[in-house]
Every structure is written in C-alpha cells, then in structure tokens.
Amino acid sequence: MSTDDSFAAAYREHYWAVSRFVARRLDAGEAHEVEEVVADVFSIAWRRRSELPEVPLPWLYAVARNCLANTVRGLGRRRRLLHRIGLNESAHGNQVVDSPDTERPGSWVHEALARLSPADQEALRLTTWEELGVDELAVALECSPGAAAMRLHRARRRLRAEIDRMQMNVTAGRAGAESRD
Secondary structure, eight states, X not given: OOHHHHHHHXXXXXXXXXXXXXXXXXXXXXXXXXXXXXXXXXXXXXXXGGGOOSSOHHHHHHHHHHHHXXXXXXXXXXXXXXXXXXXSGGXXXXXXOOOTTOOOTTHHHXXXXXXXXXXXXXXXXXXXXXXXXXXXXXXXXXSOHHHHXXXXXXXXXXXXXXXXXXXXXXXXXXXXXXXXX
16 A cells, blocks of 8 residues: 555544544634644644554654644743633623633543643543543653553552542532531
C-alpha cells in the first residue's frame, strides 16, 4: 500500500475518533476550534505520511495532543488580550451563571479528575475515553510501555485517593449538618 493510500485509510478510519478526542479536551464554548485542530492533525499526518505506523491511532492522538497544546496556548493569549482591552463577557453584562441544580450526573468524577495533574488526567482519559491499551498509551504519550504502565498506575492511585478524600468531606459535611438539626 502506498503512503497516500495509508494516509487515506487512516483518515477514513480515524477521523471521528480524533474529532471526539479533541472535542473532549476543548471547552464547549470552543467547539468551532475542534475542526481546526483536527485539520491540523491530519495536515501533519499528510506531511509525515511516510512515518505513519501500522496502527496509526495512538500516533494520531500524540499529534493531536501537541496540536491541542498549541491551540490552548493561543486561546489563553486571546482571552488575556480581550480582558486587557475590556472585551470580556462580564464587562458587558453577558455573564451566565449556572443554577445550583444543574449539576451533571457523575460530575463528582470530573471534579476528582480535575484535581489531578494534567499528565495524570491525560493518562486516564486516553485509557478510559479513547480505550487505549498500555502499548498504545505509550505511543500517544511518547514514552516506553513500562513508563506508560507506571504513569497509568500512579494516576489511578491518585484518582482513587481524590475520590476517597471527596467522600470523606461529604460524609463529614453531612455529619456536621445532622448535628445542627
């Protein structure tokens, strides 16, 4: 199979997986950015099509992680500029605050995940959301399989500790509320 055919097959087979990968990592308000990041990923894959591995998805995830990092940095610069020149939403009264009862099911998992380091979050997301095995995780994280397995093990341990800590706080909060009744 030629490199052009390999690229075309990878594009057809993995476009939506890469799109979902990118969308889960960008804020909902930045949905228009998803298409741009995915286009960057596949333009890099096109330029480097001779380097496409036999199983390209983990490699595409690694490229997407780098493209996302560039996009997030650019969005941060844009937000800081808008804030500096006074074009932020709160300055014009457009700020929207969620109702207290709009908590999403399972939001406690997202809260515990958000308390972890970005590296731990990424290892957990790649294995859970993207369903990568340890060998594929190693490709996506650009490290050895042993290092990927260790990162995943440590990330899971830290997540478990955060969940336990959150449950202790909820239990302690309930006990204090009950004693006041």
